[in-house]
Amino acid sequence: MIEIATPGAGGEQVAMGAPPELPERLPVLPLRDTVTFPDTLTPLAVGQERSIRLINDVLGGDRMLALVASRDPEPDAPGPEQLHDVGVAGTIARMLKVPDGTLRILVQAGPRVRIEGFDTEQPYLVARVAPAPDTVTEGPELTALMRNVQETFSRIIEDVPYLPEELQLAVANLEDPSALAHLIAGALRIRTEEKQELLEERDVAKRLRRLSEILARELEVAAIGSRIQSQVQSELDRSQRDFVLRQQLKAIQDELGERDPGEAEVEELREQLAAIALPEDVRKQVDRELARLEKLPQAAAEHGVIRNYLEWMASLPWDTTTDDNLDLAHAREVLDADHYDIEKVKDRILEFLAVRRLKPDARGSILCFVGPPGVGKTSLGQSIARALGRRFERISAGGVRDEAEIRGHRRTYIGAMPGTIIRALRDAGSANPLFMIDEIDKMGADYRGDPASAMLEVLDPEQNSTFRDHYLDVPFDLSKVMFITTANTLDTVPGPLRDRMEVIALAGYTEEEKLQIARRYLVPRQIDRTGLKRSQIAFSDAGLRAIISERTREAGVRQLEREIGSACRKVARRVAEGTFDRKVTVSAPRVRELLGRPLFVPEARRRTRQPGVATGLAWTPVGGDVLFVEATAMPGKGKLTVTGQLGDVMKESAQAALSWVRGHAGLADDWFATHDVHVHVPAGAVPKDGPSAGITMATALTSLVSETAVRDDTAMTGEITLTGQVLPIGGLKEKALAAQRAGIKRVIAPRRNEPDLEDIPEHLRADLEFVWAAEIEEVLAAALDPSRDGWFARGRRTGMLAGQTHPDR
Numbered sequence: 093m094i095e096i097a098t099p100g101a102g103g104e105q106v107a108m109g110a111p112p113e114l115p116e117r118l119p120v121l122p123l124r125d126t127v128t129f130p131d132t133l134t135p136l137a138v139g140q141e142r143s144i145r146l147i148n149d150v151l152g153g154d155r156m157l158a159l160v161a162s163r164d165p166e167p168d169a170p171g172p173e174q175l176h177d178v179g180v181a182g183t184i185a186r187m188l189k190v191p192d193g194t195l196r197i198l199v200q201a202g203p204r205v206r207i208e209g210f211d212t213e214q215p216y217l218v219a220r221v222a223p224a225p226d227t228v229t230e231g232p233e234l235t236a237l238m239r240n241v242q243e244t245f246s247r248i249i250e251d252v253p254y255l256p257e258e259l260q261l262a263v264a265n266l267e268d269p270s271a272l273a274h275l276i277a278g279a280l281r282i283r284t285e286e287k288q289e290l291l292e293e294r295d296v297a298k299r300l301r302r303l304s305e306i307l308a309r310e311l312e313v314a315a316i317g318s319r320i321q322s323q324v325q326s327e328l329d330r331s332q333r334d335f336v337l338r339q340q341l342k343a344i345q346d347e348l349g350e351r352d353p354g355e356a357e358v359e360e361l362r363e364q365l366a367a368i369a370l371p372e373d374v375r376k377q378v379d380r381e382l383a384r385l386e387k388l389p390q391a392a393a394e395h396g397v398i399r400n401y402l403e404w405m406a407s408l409p410w411d412t413t414t415d416d417n418l419d420l421a422h423a424r425e426v427l428d429a430d431h432y433d434i435e436k437v438k439d440r441i442l443e444f445l446a447v448r449r450l451k452p453d454a455r456g457s458i459l460c461f462v463g464p465p466g467v468g469k470t471s472l473g474q475s476i477a478r479a480l481g482r483r484f485e486r487i488s489a490g491g492v493r494d495e496a497e498i499r500g501h502r503r504t505y506i507g508a509m510p511g512t513i514i515r516a517l518r519d520a521g522s523a524n525p526l527f528m529i530d531e532i533d534k535m536g537a538d539y540r541g542d543p544a545s546a547m548l549e550v551l552d553p554e555q556n557s558t559f560r561d562h563y564l565d566v567p568f569d570l571s572k573v574m575f576i577t578t579a580n581t582l583d584t585v586p587g588p589l590r591d592r593m594e595v596i597a598l599a600g601y602t603e604e605e606k607l608q609i610a611r612r613y614l615v616p617r618q619i620d621r622t623g624l625k626r627s628q629i630a631f632s633d634a635g636l637r638a639i640i641s642e643r644t645r646e647a648g649v650r651q652l653e654r655e656i657g658s659a660c661r662k663v664a665r666r667v668a669e670g671t672f673d674r675k676v677t678v679s680a681p682r683v684r685e686l687l688g689r690p691l692f693v694p695e696a697r698r699r700t701r702q703p704g705v706a707t708g709l710a711w712t713p714v715g716g717d718v719l720f721v722e723a724t725a726m727p728g729k730g731k732l733t734v735t736g737q738l739g740d741v742m743k744e745s746a747q748a749a750l751s752w753v754r755g756h757a758g759l760a761d762d763w764f765a766t767h768d769v770h771v772h773v774p775a776g777a778v779p780k781d782g783p784s785a786g787i788t789m790a791t792a793l794t795s796l797v798s799e800t801a802v803r804d805d806t807a808m809t810g811e812i813t814l815t816g817q818v819l820p821i822g823g824l825k826e827k828a829l830a831a832q833r834a835g836i837k838r839v840i841a842p843r844r845n846e847p848d849l850e851d852i853p854e855h856l857r858a859d860l861e862f863v864w865a866a867e868i869e870e871v872l873a874a875a876l877d878p879s880r881d882g883w884f885a886r887g888r889r890t891g892m893l894a895g896q897t898h899p900d901r
């Protein structure tokens with residue numbers, strides 16, 4: 093509701109005739125945000141009930157009232173103290189009722205009056221008033237002031253559209269200095285306070301002086317305004333029509349008080365970005381995009397794209413880093429708290445950190461943890477991050493075929509996003525996190541580009557300070573990021589990438605180590621996780637050993653942890669059901685009772701029961717494994733068939749083994765001419781390759797032709813040459829661990845691998861007997877079961893076999 097009068101439509105004020113006699117009391121109509129000057133005709137809108145009542149009463153009488161401006165620009169219902177002390181007396185010349193119930197009045201303003209006090213406030217204000225006439229000092233100064241004001245004002249009229257041209261004539265013709273001042277002051281759009289100040293100034297010369305100051309200022313503003321106007325004009329000529337329309341739309345929205353939400357958004361983004369210390373070229377790019385965003389209508393598809401982009405820019409840790417804790421003793425503590433043993437690995441990590449400490453800006457090489465699943469690669473990375481006090485983010489490189497997954501898509505693609513590196517940085521919220529890039533050995537490459545080269549750019553300290561994500565399209569400095577990669581094997585890691593990494597191998601754990609890890613880390617963790625108390629459950633060593641040997645066949649401890657967790661949950665359930673009320677000890681029999689029958693039983697005994705089968709040891713990316721080589725013969729023409737998904741190297745190795753056996757078996761020549769030999773390596777789904785099964789093949793073939801079974805407690809590994817030499821192999825530790833898991837007691841290995849024994853933990857050495865062989869004969873002597881008819885004896889007698897059909901097996 094309009095409480096008080098405001099200037100009505102067409103606010104021009106025109107000087108009019110002489111005032112009537114001034115009464116002692118007048119009802120007061122408060123003015124909002126305007127001042128009425130003496131001797132002007134002023135239209136006003138009146139809406140408030142109390143004011144309407146006032147107008148009606150006044151119209152019933154002498155039509156006279158006082159118009160007084162309020163001090164507060166938005167008063168509710170101003171009382172006496174909120175009104176100025178000086179106003180004008182006036183007469184209502186005309187009144188119009190508007191259909192909405194408000195009134196429009198035209199007031200002929202009379203002389204200036206001073207409010208001496210208020211008689212009543214209800215139903216409307218009535219004040220005692222006294223005349224406040226001008227003081228005039230005629231003279232040349234006054235004339236000069238008048239001319240100055242007239243001249244300046246006429247120049248302003250030319251520049252300012254809101255002042256009608258007619259005023260020019262009116263002002264030029266006015267000879268009364270006081271009326272001149274009042275006319276101009278009323279016409280100008282200046283602050284209400286300034287107007288009131290002019291109204292209150294009774295000395296005409298002073299009033300004109302003040303007015304000429306204000307006019308000078310207004311002239312300047314008008315000049316600047318018209319300069320801007322003409323600039324905008326020329327800009328307009330160049331830019332498109334929709335810009336104009338948008339500006340107009342904006343103006344309308346401003347007028348309606350509907351602030352464009354898009355604009356608020358731009359403002360917010362601008363503020364967010366302003367608060368970040370961006371590199372110079374990034375700042376430029378961001379400013380450019382902000383400017384573009386501002387000009388685009390919200391509905392435009394590109395608007396969303398740019399906004400999204402800027403939101404990404406604002407969310408990245410351009411200037412946020414965490415402080416490194418390079419205290420080695422602390423690091424050691426954290427590593428020990430999280431991981432059992434693996435002393436060598438921890439030492440390497442501490443050395444690495446020590447270098448960082450001595451040379452903080454050293455562009456460190458990248459650690460790469462290589463080893464089978466579940467040996468603690470990821471959790472070591474987490475520990476290092478914890479020790480250093482850095483944020484930890486895991487990035488999976490496994491299965492990444494598309495370069496864009498690492499480096500992002502250009503913004504022109506629909507739904508484009510930054511790549512995994514930038515996304516991880518945002519998640520980390522710091523520019524120096526520890527990134528663990530998992531499964532770097534399982535990156536692929538296809539027509540969509542080579543992710544390995546993108547990864548190289550990420551990891552390479554020479555390049556990564558200006559890593560450019562396609563989406564961001566500006567460089568981001570990755571040189572403060574610490575990278576640790578993990579892989580199961582280095583074979584499939586591209587050479588240039590491998591070169592930049594410092595490899596730390598984790599082979600897998602022995603049964604003893606697993607027992608310790610289980611007791612110290614896995615069991616407590618799983619018990620806590622099920623909500624049991626330490627007083628309710630315990631695992632005996634025999635129970636844990638049973639889980640390890642009967643329910644897991646892994647290099648790491650992941651399945652072990654899962655089985656322990658499963659046992660805990662089963663116990664928890666029975667405790668909850670009330671079946672167990674005393675402390676439960678998970679012993680070996682209880683393992684079987686809780687978890688079921690063994691998943692794995694030693695196979696070697698059953699498999700090698702008949703001649704022709706030998707137990708080999710293989711290295712695979714998931715740790716070592718045992719494999720069985722089966723050889724069989726059938727009537728034929730000396731053909732060799734090899735099956736079981738073997739790679740070329742392994743097939744050739746079978747061929748070499750067969751050739752050696754053929755040359756040394758001492759069988760009559762036509763045995764091979766009349767028999768086909770088939771070598772098969774079961775578990776066909778697992779691709780196998782490499783030469784290290786050579787001696788196993790030779791042993792299986794010899795066992796076949798000599799009809800002598802292979803010892804069931806023995807497994808072997810080694811490459812064979814055509815002359816029967818045994819060549820060294822890799823991964824002895826993994827293979828030894830696999831042998832132990834499979835219940836093997838003896839391992840036949842190349843003599844030249846003997847130094848590797850050093851890598852093998854003490855208790856594993858105690859558990860396994862190693863037979864070192866340089867020649868295949870030594871292998872055969874150790875492998876073939878002496879309790880059976882021995883090969884050498886029988887082979888030398890094989891004259892007997894000549895011409896005979898070999899019995900089918």
Ligand SMILES: Nc1ncnc2c1ncn2[C@@H]1O[C@H](COP(=O)(O)OP(=O)(O)OP(=O)(O)O)[C@@H](O)[C@H]1O
Pocket residue numbers: 430431432433434463464465466467468469470471472530578580609613648649650653
């Ligand atoms: N030496 C150890 N001491 C204590 N806990 C260990 C040890 N090694 C592994 N673990 C535990 O084994 C679990 C599996 O480890 P982690 O996830 O780190 O394996 P990983 O090597 O990263 O395997 P993957 O190659 O499958 O990713 C974790 O819970 C980890 O804490």
Ligand SMILES: [Mg+2]
Pocket residue numbers: 469470471530578
């Ligand atoms: Mg992992």
